[in-house]
Amino acid sequence: MDVTLLGTGAPAGLPRPDCPCAACAAAQGEDTRAATALLVDGALLLDLTPGAAFAAARAGHSLAGVRQVLLSHPHDGPAVEVPAGLPQPGRVPDGRELALLTGHRVRAVALDAPGTGYAVTGPDGGRLLYVPPGGAPAGLEAPAEPYDLVLADVVGRPDALARLRAVGAAGPTTDVVAVHLDHDVPPGRELARRLAAAGARAVPDGTTLAVGSYEDVPDVPRRTLVLGGARSGKSVEAERRLESFPDVLYVATGGSRGGDTEWAARVGAHRERRPGTWRTAETCDLVPLLKDEGPPLLIDCLSLWLTDAMDAVGAWDDAEWADSGERALRDRVRELTEAVRTTRRTLVAVSNEVGSGIVPATASGRRYRDELGRLNAAFAAECEQVLLVVAGQALVLRG
DSSP: OOOEEOOOOOOOOOTTTTOOSHHHHHHHHGOOBBBBBEEETTTEEEOTTTTTHHHHTTTTOOTTTTEEOOOOSSSOSOOOOOOOOOOOOOOOOOTTTTOOSSOOEEEOOSSSSSSSSEEOOOEEEEEEEOEEEOOBBBBBSOOOOOEEEEOOOOOTOOHHHHHHHTTTTTTOOEEEEOOOOOOOTTHHHHHHHHHTTTTTTTTOTTOOETTTTTOOOOOOOOOEEEOOOTSSSHHHHHHHHTSSSSSOEEEEEEETTTTTHHHHHHHHEEEEEEETOOOOESSHHHHHHHHHHHHHHEOOHHHHHHHHHHHHHHTTTTIIIIIIIHHHHHHHHHHHHHHHOOOOEEEEEEEEESSSSSSOSSSSHHHHHHHHHHHHHHHHTSSSEEEEEEETTTEEEOO
């Protein structure tokens, strides 16, 4: 079964008409995208968009063989004209299955938003799932047979992919292709980087995909360190990297700090951003978590872990530091980095990048700055990918 993507963009396309944003300005050449529409084996058209016949011609196909046109989501604006010779578009009720004379079977998948997803099985047994913009499959049951190809709004609804992974409908061999791409992420390298972190990819309009064929998509890094200054966006970047995975354990090393309303507001803002399926553990005892089997870990952050560790070894007292504190801290850092080296869990950790600005006025401040620099370097040495976030922009230092 072959699928030709006549478009891969959001309903308004990319660039959006009359939009002055930087992402739209940068969307040129193969980064321009028409509204998403799929042509399956020349016989089934999923979503009818303006200029579908021209898009098919540009991709080297004709719509003359289309026997069924299915719509997946409500279309804003004027009705789309049906090209001559095409059957009238329709929609399959949720849960119902449609059998085409071409040998394709189409099942309507219920969503948590207005619209319908479509699971298509080809005559050769290949299986694909198409999810419309703004939606995620609802009522999934485990275990599910993995699809060969998933086409979904990975950027706008990463939780849709997380739900599919949770029940086994998206597995290690599933080719995940992002569609409905909008101006939320700058096109080009930044889009490719974000999708690779989710185990997905993007393709240009007009691309034909062979369902079930192997695609060399970059593996999701198993261990990632995200560095950045205050309010740089490092926590958002770290959380974004795991949004498309279910059952994440968020490890908060800062504690609750009873009575500190400003800290409580920060913690609340972090919680509101996180998917509801994630669990939270407030602890600085990281080594046992790294040694255990389990879902991905998001540790936020190493800076507060270091504060706790330095408190425990008496690092703020010069005499204690010189006597045994420095050695004890080195042992703790070594134990942590060795656990990172041997962990089998997917890990994303956040830490502050300090030392590039004003030299702290106190000896304890300088000691903390130096030890955090050493910790970051040792931790980074055990990670496949290291990112530095500056002004919300992620720079890849490794991986």
